[in-house]
Amino acid sequence: MAFVTLKDVAQRAGVSAAAVSQILHNKGRFSSDTRQLVLKTVEEMGYVPDQRARSMRSSDTKTVGLLVPDLRNPYFADLVSSMEDELYARGYSTLIGTSAETVERQDAFIGNLLGQRIDGAIVVPQGVESPGVQSLIKRNLPLVFVDRRVPGVESVPFVVSNPYTGIREAVEELVRLGHRCVGYVSHPSLGSFSVNERETAFRAVASDMLIEGNGVVVACDSTYESRTAAVESLLDAGVSAMLCAYSPDALTMIGVLHDRGVSIGEDMSLVSFDDIAAFTLMTPRIAVVSQQAELMGRQGVDLLLCRIRSGASDEGVTHSVPTMFINRGSVKQGPSAAVAG
Incomplete structure (x- = not known):
């Protein structure tokens, strides 16, 4: 089934698309009957606002990219789960990818991320300053490395054990x-x-x-x-x-x-x-x-959201989580x- 658009709702309700948009944002001067008709039509048709269009009108998208080496590895699955849960609790959605422990797959996903409107990224890198990593840094996108370091990269904060x-x-x-x-x-x-x-x-x-x-x-x-x-x-x-x-x-x-x-x-x-x-x-x-994957994940999210809010670079800072037997x-x-x- 095709996605229901704002125009579809407007056509069914017999009003303009602009009227539907204003009513959904609780704006404009409309009668109670018109408002109720539009809201009922939205519910019946299952209309969901287009987040891509919304992000183009806003300075943020409430979306973060997550890249790990291998989701089949239970450790990385736990790490991603902790970060995704924390981001969801903070009102963010995630785009999750895996590098399959290769620089090529890592850089391909980074390229896809840069083609999206995202607010920032948390990456478990492959450990080399690859073209993809360089592209992320040059874009000045809020970025945090978790679990692994990249020798020679000093402009990105790390959360490592x-x-x-x-x-x-x-x-x-x-x-x-x-x-x-x-x-x-x-x-x-x-x-x-x-x-x-x-x-x-x-x-x-x-x-x-x-x-x-x-x-x-x-x-x-x-x-x-x-x-x-x-x-x-x-x-x-x-x-x-x-x-x-x-x-x-x-x-x-x-x-x-x-x-x-x-x-x-x-x-x-x-x-x-x-x-x-x-x-x-x-x-x-x-x-x-x-x-302590859960602790590392929470710290990575905290650090990224702080960078998103403040724009601070926090260059050269390594956040270390102690391992425990x-x-x-x-x-x-x-x-x-x-x-x-």
């Missing part, structure tokens, strides 16, 4: 339980500054905690074969606990460990970044380093504790 706090809490607990050979799974192929920063944090914390060899660090990409190879490397190294920087890696590796007859929470302690729902539904439940059944006593007992 601090990986050191949660990783330190997790490693301290593993050491307390007797784990001395701890593995870490990185994911450098993402090209994410934030994900790579987690490896730096783990190496620093492992060194402080006197972990054997400062921890065993392996890398993988998003393929099953790469993740399986990473698990095999950690098993060969004799680790009794492992920490995953990227939750999709952990989800695959849990299955790989099961297939190898390695019992999580007994033979291997496991911690993953991101407090996604799937981890709480497993047996045992998976311990996590939470980035949430212990669950996937973390048990390690070999050193058993020997000591």
